[in-house]
Amino acid sequence: MKPARFLAALALALPVWAFAGQSCEEKPLTPETFRLAMQTAQTVQQRLDALDSDVVVLGRMGQDLSKYNLRYTHAGIVYRTAPDRRWRVAHLLNDCGTDRSDLWYEGLGNFFLDDMFRFDSVALVPPPQVAKRLLERLNQPARLRELHTARYNLLAYPFSTRYENSNVWVLEQLAAAESREAMVRSREQAQMWLKLNGYQPTELNLGPMTRLGGRMFKANVAFDDHPSELRYADRIQTVSVDSIIHFFDAREEGWKVEEIAGAQPRRY
Template structure:
């Protein structure tokens, strides 16, 4: 495995949330485990073996977005435990790594809410993902340790968590080419019509992010967009929109938080 998180520890990794040492409370643990149980029970009920799973790690409503971070939820056989494979940023740095962990851990990272989004691939893509996900060396072909929260989707200078998910999906979905690296995945995504989400950020926000946060960079964005404050990046919403537009049999459903 690439890495393993302890069940009762809050790790020094993040996917866009605050990077702080936070005591794990019984209420947080209960919410995370309850959400994991609801998610895996619904996957079992529907006979799903692999999917993209989105969580609400922070409030992005001012950008018209709900889900902030995605990973792959899967199990290698009906008797195997459920796992998450996703990319996380090392706190206080511009580096990232790939992590395998339990579904409960996926919902421990200071959630804004405990809603979950599930994007289910068509059979051919599901089989391709199940062949890739247990193989760390294959997953790393689409991984870049240089991290930026707002990485531009058509540049290989940085990568964020959702970019890695999208590029891995491209490699598993492509039927007309074999995609072995990020450059090839991005070329395929551009040809296939992928459109990132666009967020309008003021000058102060952009300069503040670059000066005070190691995990935020804007210098991979085209100048004409960056100087206008139009920041385009991969979001869970843009992944969902792209996959559903392809008419290949992808399905989407939400698992709401319990009141």
């Protein structure tokens, strides 16, 4: 596909006021941002086309979290649709400025248009047997919604069903696809599987002012789902893209991790 045709195909309708933990500031879309997103999407698509899998977990760098030793902030599940074989992204997004979320299905171009910090990404490729079960879930939207809670929390605790965020949703979908012992039909069951299999969330050491300020001034940040002994010690455990990668890579089942360099800003 020629670049111009590719860019036109990727420029789908943008999500309205739906973000994955970004600042929610209304910023005009600049030609440079559009170029970076579309070139990155083209690079990612080419790499996905070369992989022997119809479903991949894709992480992006929406914010700078280097002070927490984290690189990727938001994950979605990328899969080929039938019969056109196009790549689509299924992910959970926050309704900006609220405590609500919904599931979105978008093209790769849109995935990189959401107020990015950098345009590098990471692909987590499941082993064939898990990919098959995950793709079956993606083709049944009702199954995806079994593990969706509309109440959003940017720092949702991984072992509570009170809230959910983008990475929690992805992690629980992967748990449902991985489970061989029993069919996972609820968030409680997905979290039980994760506990039994040793999933370790990322722990953020937040100061009390940061924690209390977030709860007071942001509708999409809460801490009341975290255990008191952790919360009052300013130890906030949550699901990061890095923790998802570390957990499944350590299972030694054939999961593959590949980092993909994105487009770079022009130097004038």
